[in-house]
């Protein structure tokens with residue numbers, strides 16, 4: 001079933017007296033429990049799209065239907081209530097969380113705000129979340145700045161899981177990690193999707209990353225989606241100039257040496 005339908009989403013910024021078009025009529029759909037990889041060169045509008053979906057930024061025009069609701073029309077207590085269903089993971093965890101906050105408090109917030117488990121049950125739930133993302137429960141007492149980059153990203157994933165969302169938007173969530181840690185985090189995300197049926201909108205400029213997780217890939221160029229298709233088709237037989245340029249930027253994709261096609265990985 002379709003979880004998310006985006007139609008003609010538009011957004012411009014005013015910058016130094018000039019109007020910069022960041023999104024110019026973006027439309028796509030995302031199926032429940034699947035991953036749409038969103039590719040595109042720097043400045044093509046990927047983060048703007050992510051921020052609009054998360055309601056961190058207002059759209060100039062267009063429509064979003066999420067879980068059957070007119071998502072951009074939600075406000076006040078209904079928006080607060082529904083927000084638990086769409087969570088996010090950003091690249092820069094230190095900027096997203098207070099670096100001095102403990103891991104426990106970072107995970108406790110969404111559990112409390114969204115009333116997921118009662119107060120007495122929260123320490124147990126926090127331990128379960130940490131273990132699920134591959135961190136010892138004893139890390140609950142550490143502060144965010146005392147963690148490695150990979151560990152921080154695991155905490156960010158645990159925080160996104162805490163309210164039991166149906167969609168997680170990941171904006172360059174693994175881009176700052178080195179290759180082996182990146183691979184393990186991608187494996188964790190794929191496992192979590194299988195287990196819980198969560199859909200991902202996975203933003204990355206790196207097609208090799210998208211190939212490992214995506215069912216479908218959409219390619220953005222100058223605020224528009226210029227190509228969409230099954231992940232293999234976009235990577236093996238790109239049609240647009242923008243997709244061809246992204247494929248050419250990852251030599252091992254061109255050589256066809258990448259391990260496992262995303263379609264084997266539902």
Ligand SMILES: Nc1ncnc2c1ncn2[C@@H]1O[C@H](COP(=O)(O)OP(=O)(O)OP(=O)(O)O)[C@@H](O)[C@H]1O
Pocket residue numbers: 013014015020021022040041042043044045046047048049205
């Ligand atoms: N706050 C802002 N004010 C003015 N212009 C902005 C702002 N944020 C983004 N832009 C512009 O909007 C366009 C899209 O930016 P966006 O950050 O969405 O791109 P992106 O695809 O996420 O790029 P990257 O891969 O570098 O993260 C760019 O031209 C950018 O300069």
Ligand SMILES: [Mg+2]
Pocket residue numbers: 046047048
């Ligand atoms: Mg970005």
